[in-house]
Amino acid sequence: MRPVKKYGSEHRGTVGVITSENPRMTCRNVNVYYGDKHAILDVSIDIGRNEVIAMIGPSGCGKSTFLRCLNRMNDTIDSCRVTGEIFLDDQNIYDKKIDVVPLRAQVGMVFQKPNPFPKSIYDNVAYGPKIHGLVQNKVEQDEVVETSLKKAGLWEEVKDRLAHPGTGLSGGQQQRLCIARTIAVNPEVILMDEPCSALDPIATAKIEELIDELRAHYTIAIVTHSMQQAARVSQRTAYFHLGDLIEVGETKQIFTNPSHRLTEDYITGRFG
Amino acid sequence: MSPSLLIPAIIVFTAVAYQLGLKRSHAVAGPDGPRSLHSRPIHYAVMVAMACAIPALMVFAVWHSCQSTIITQLVVAELPENIRSLPANRLNLVVNDIRNLVVGNVGVGDTVKPEILEAVDHYRSLSATSSAAMAVIVLLVGVIVALWARSLITPELRARNHVERIVRYFLILSSSFAIFTTIGIVLSVLFEALRFFKSVPLTSFLFGLEWSPQMAIRADQVGSSGAFGAVPVFAGTMLISAIAMLVSVPLGLMSAIYLSEYSPKAFRAVAKPLLEILAGIPTVVYGFFAALTVAPFIRESGAVFGLDVSSESALAAGLVMGIMIIPFVSSLSDDVINAVPQSMRDGAYALGATKSETIRQVVIPAALPGIVGGILLAVSRAIGETMIVVMAAGMAAKLTANPLQAVTTVTVQIVSLLVGDQEFDSPKTLAAFALGLILFIATLILNIIALYVVRKYREQYE
Ligand SMILES: Nc1ncnc2c1ncn2[C@@H]1O[C@H](COP(=O)(O)OP(=O)(O)OP(=O)(O)O)[C@@H](O)[C@H]1O
Ligand SMILES: [Mg+2]
Numbered sequence: 001m002r003p004v005k006k007y008g009s010e011h012r013g014t015v016g017v018i019t020s021e022n023p024r025m026t027c028r029n030v031n032v033y034y035g036d037k038h039a040i041l042d043v044s045i046d047i048g049r050n051e052v053i054a055m056i057g058p059s060g061c062g063k064s065t066f067l068r069c070l071n072r073m074n075d076t077i078d079s080c081r082v083t084g085e086i087f088l089d090d091q092n093i094y095d096k097k098i099d100v101v102p103l104r105a106q107v108g109m110v111f112q113k114p115n116p117f118p119k120s121i122y123d124n125v126a127y128g129p130k131i132h133g134l135v136q137n138k139v140e141q142d143e144v145v146e147t148s149l150k151k152a153g154l155w156e157e158v159k160d161r162l163a164h165p166g167t168g169l170s171g172g173q174q175q176r177l178c179i180a181r182t183i184a185v186n187p188e189v190i191l192m193d194e195p196c197s198a199l200d201p202i203a204t205a206k207i208e209e210l211i212d213e214l215r216a217h218y219t220i221a222i223v224t225h226s227m228q229q230a231a232r233v234s235q236r237t238a239y240f241h242l243g244d245l246i247e248v249g250e251t252k253q254i255f256t257n258p259s260h261r262l263t264e265d266y267i268t269g270r271f272g
Numbered sequence: 273m274s275p276s277l278l279i280p281a282i283i284v285f286t287a288v289a290y291q292l293g294l295k296r297s298h299a300v301a302g303p304d305g306p307r308s309l310h311s312r313p314i315h316y317a318v319m320v321a322m323a324c325a326i327p328a329l330m331v332f333a334v335w336h337s338c339q340s341t342i343i344t345q346l347v348v349a350e351l352p353e354n355i356r357s358l359p360a361n362r363l364n365l366v367v368n369d370i371r372n373l374v375v376g377n378v379g380v381g382d383t384v385k386p387e388i389l390e391a392v393d394h395y396r397s398l399s400a401t402s403s404a405a406m407a408v409i410v411l412l413v414g415v416i417v418a419l420w421a422r423s424l425i426t427p428e429l430r431a432r433n434h435v436e437r438i439v440r441y442f443l444i445l446s447s448s449f450a451i452f453t454t455i456g457i458v459l460s461v462l463f464e465a466l467r468f469f470k471s472v473p474l475t476s477f478l479f480g481l482e483w484s485p486q487m488a489i490r491a492d493q494v495g496s497s498g499a500f501g502a503v504p505v506f507a508g509t510m511l512i513s514a515i516a517m518l519v520s521v522p523l524g525l526m527s528a529i530y531l532s533e534y535s536p537k538a539f540r541a542v543a544k545p546l547l548e549i550l551a552g553i554p555t556v557v558y559g560f561f562a563a564l565t566v567a568p569f570i571r572e573s574g575a576v577f578g579l580d581v582s583s584e585s586a587l588a589a590g591l592v593m594g595i596m597i598i599p600f601v602s603s604l605s606d607d608v609i610n611a612v613p614q615s616m617r618d619g620a621y622a623l624g625a626t627k628s629e630t631i632r633q634v635v636i637p638a639a640l641p642g643i644v645g646g647i648l649l650a651v652s653r654a655i656g657e658t659m660i661v662v663m664a665a666g667m668a669a670k671l672t673a674n675p676l677q678a679v680t681t682v683t684v685q686i687v688s689l690l691v692g693d694q695e696f697d698s699p700k701t702l703a704a705f706a707l708g709l710i711l712f713i714a715t716l717i718l719n720i721i722a723l724y725v726v727r728k729y730r731e732q733y734e
Contacts, residue, residue: 076614076621078537105624115615118638127633128623178619185623 002026002087015260016249020048020236024189024219025070025107030084032065032074039065042084043245045238047189052211052220054230054251057240058266063223064112066240067191070221071107072100088189105132108187112194114174116166116181121158124166124177125149128185144184151214152180153206172203179210183218190214192222196229208233227267231255239263278332278407285411286325289418293320296425311432319431322438323421328414335406343398344371350394352387370395461712464705471699472500477706479503483669483680485689485700500703502710504671508679512590512661513654515675519594520650524601525643531602532609533631544606551599559663562592567664574676584666587675593660600650601643608642609635641726648722652715658683682711 023046032040040062047053047070055063065074072093074080086093093103105128116124125145126135135141145162149155154176158169166177175195182190192211196204211220211233224230230237230251237254239247239262247254247263258264297309297316306313344367348356355366366388373384373392384392425431469477480501527547531540567588574581581587612635620630636643658681666678667688689704 071622073618073622076618100621101624101626103624104622109618109622111615111618111622113615115613115619117616117619117634127620128625131623131625131629131633181619181623 002028002085014044014245015247015263016254018045018245018248020046020051022049023047024049024089026085026087027069028085028087030066030069030082030086032062032069032083033081034065034077035079039243040069041243043240045245045248047219047221048236049219050215050217051236052215052222052234054234054237055221055223055240056225056227056230056237056266057246059225060242061240062243063240064193067109067193067221067223070189070191071104071109073104073109075100105185106187107189107191108182108185109191110175110178110182110193110195112197114171114178114198116169116174116177118165118167120163121149121166121169121177122162125180125184128181132185134185148180148184149177151183151210152176153210154180172199172206175199175203176207176210179207183214187218189219189221192220194223194225197225204229227255239266241266274403275332275336278410281407281411282325282328282332282414285328285414285418286321289324289414289422290317290321292418292422293317293425296320296422297431300425300427302427309427310430311435315431315435316425316429318435320418320421320425322435324414324418326438327417328410331413332406332410335402335410339399339402339406343395343402346398347391347395351391355387374399458712461705461709464702465709467697468699468702468706472703472706476500477502477703478710481671483685485685485703498699500699500706502682502707504669505680505682505685505707506710506714507671507673508586508665508669509655509681509683511586511673511675511679512593512665512681513651515587515590516593516597516654516657517647517651519591520597520601520654521647523594524598524646524650525605527598528602528605528609528643529631529636532606533627533635544603548599548603550596551603553596555596555657555659556663558592558596559659562588562660562664566592570676579676581676582666582678584664584668584678585676586665586679589661589663589665590675592664593654593657596657596660597650597653600653601646604646604649605639605643608639608646611642612638644722644726648718651718655711655715656683657681658687662687682707686711 025047027046028044030040030043031038043066055067057063068074069082069086070093072082074082082094084094088103088106091098093107117127119127122145125148126141129135129141129144135144146155146159149158154173157173158164158177166174169177175198179195196207199207208229211222214220222230222233234251236248237251238245239254239258239260241262247258247260249259254263255267258267264270294313294317297313298306301307301309301313309316347370348363348367351366355363358366370388370391373388374395477500480499481503482499482501483504484499486498531544531547535543563584567583567585570585570588570591571581571583616634616638617630620634625634661681661684665680665684667680667684668678669680669685670677672679686704686707689701689707695701
């Protein structure tokens with residue numbers, strides 16, 4: 001278990017158990033700055049193997065920012081600066097030697113707004129495996145596309161129109177297409193930033209079911225504004241507040257018996 | 273009252289009408305205030321203002337355009353019998369004299385006949401009366417219609433709908449200006465071209481391989497009878513445009529990609545305007561550059577390899593033209609590449625795509641319709657460009673695919689056919705219109721194809 005450095009700083013500290021018995025990713029003393037703005041304050045947390053961890057908190061508290069640290073998507077924002085350590089297994093992903101390209105293939109991400117490429121449904125899914133050389137020939141490629149779409153629960157709906165543009169699908173279908181695209185490159189960790197925020201209850205239920213199935217093979221971190229969703233899909237929950245990680249714990253415990261007053265206020269709906 | 277006073281008067285009246293409408297609308301609104309009106313007070317005001325200005329201006333326009341014809345006829349009718357019975361073209365000259373005298377254009381040493389002087393006075397008094405009458409009637413019409421419109425104002429009056437309808441008519445009118453101008457240009461070129469095709473058959477123009485438009489001016493002159501085969505001219509245009517596109521598309525596209533995806537913000541802020549300046553340099557300056565710097569350079573480098581390069585070459589003109597149109601490609605492409613949403617790039621990065629894969633396989637395909645648009649704009653610029661070609665590629669209509677030789681283009685030929693003193697009905701000058709027509713049709717087809725391609729692409733990806 002990696003130690004957490006203690007600073008005599010004014011930040012609020014984290015209540016609960018930040019560590020995991022079988023961690024896949026380990027974050028220690030992570031700080032994120034947008035220019036002068038300090039968006040994430042000294043966050044330390046483990047993300048366990050084959051677990052779904054939910055990140056909740058009021059808008060603007062830094063959930064997306066933290067999630068984007070986990071596969072270095074923040075590198076694309078010029079003003080953004082990250083300090084601290086984040087390990088994927090035993091590799092510090094912020095190490096100078098690490099190349100972000102293979103890292104992002106290992107740590108995939110699904111965004112809040114579905115963003116299919118301006119390509120056909122088939123090519124959307126086949127794109128990742130193709131660039132990473134995961135498929136040798138057309139047959140293998142067809143296979144990857146089919147299994148990924150099946151896992152994402154989209155196959156039945158699109159199998160007759162794989163050549164149609166991915167952008168022509170409905171919002172919920174597009175989001176499942178993006179999930180299929182992400183699992184097609186066979187990542188180890190999947191980050192999901194409010195994947196259901198644009199979806200109706202039926203599509204949401206499908207995606208939640210999918211998350212539950214994916215847990216067997218992947219590690220998943222999901223940001224959500226829906227407390228019910230967090231309770232349904234996750235094993236552990238982390239509560240963020242104004243850039244601080246306030247509390248981490250078993251989902252059941254967080255929702256039934258939160259230790260921190262801020263967590264309790266948030267989940268009982270007193271603010272947020 | 274002269275028009276220069278009448279127009280301000282109409283403006284003042286309109287402003288007053290606006291105020292009247294505004295006051296009236298508040299008055300009819302009653303105690304509940306303007307909320308009880310169907311439209312906003314400003315709509316009533318604008319309606320009354322329009323009712324004043326539009327009829328007044330219409331009367332003014334009609335009167336002004338008919339005035340001189342009518343006065344002239346009245347004056348002619350008063351002229352003595354011996355002048356009136358002159359043949360039409362002589363009579364026209366007399367009328368012209370009278371008009372010139374009216375505005376004070378008196379030729380030196382001219383002695384003016386008394387009856388003409390009388391006519392001039394008559395003309396002057398008639399036009400003074402007419403101007404005064406016009407002023408009164410125009411303003412009266414404005415006032416009456418405005419008052420009538422004001423009297424219509426009730427809370428139920430749908431003033432907004434009326435105003436918006438009139439505004440819509442104005443918009444339609446404005447947009448049809450461009451359309452009718454285009455139609456007019458096409459028709460005038462078309463009719464002249466048809467006259468040309470009466471003397472030179474269409475097929476020999478379209479498929480003839482020789483272009484030498486010199487015609488014998490007198491029947492007894494020895495020399496050319498003119499050959500109007502347009503193929504060499506069009507081939508020259510295509511050769512030079514192709515060279516220009518070979519230069520500008522790769523350079524423009526790559527600089528657009530660098531500017532939008534790789535360059536630091538500060539560099540882009542400086543480099544992009546600089547690049548756009550290229551488009552603002554007058555083409556004559558490019559012509560100098562092509563003729564005095566590039567062409568000799570090409571000739572000398574050709575000589576090193578033992579190539580025979582003429583001092584004016586398609587290559588020189590094409591290269592310089594390519595540089596000139598780089599900004600058309602790069603600036604537009606840069607804009608559309610920038611408009612590709614960041615979420616698209618994020619999606620690719622999150623799959624582990626490298627920066628260059630993201631650009632080549634996601635960003636560029638998403639931006640392609642706009643890029644194609646920029647390229648087509650550049651093509652039409654290249655086809656229409658004249659000055660550089662005149663100065664650097666020459667006038668010789670040679671049918672060749674060799675970029676090291678002198679060629680000519682459609683626009684250059686049009687210019688050379690029309691400059692100088694020319695009869696406007698010889699096949700030589702009319703040939704210019706035929707060339708223009710074909711050029712127009714060619715670019716039209718190009719644009720239609722482009723629209724089709726772009727739309728096809730959009731359908732597929734949006
Ligand atoms: N690109 C950026 N530049 C500057 N500041 C940013 C940027 N992105 C986010 N921030 C700031 O960082 C803080 C955290 O933002 P973040 O997007 O992580 O919040 P969030 O918890 O995901 O909120 P939401 O639930 O609304 O998505 C906010 O105060 C935000 O204003
Ligand atoms: Mg967010």
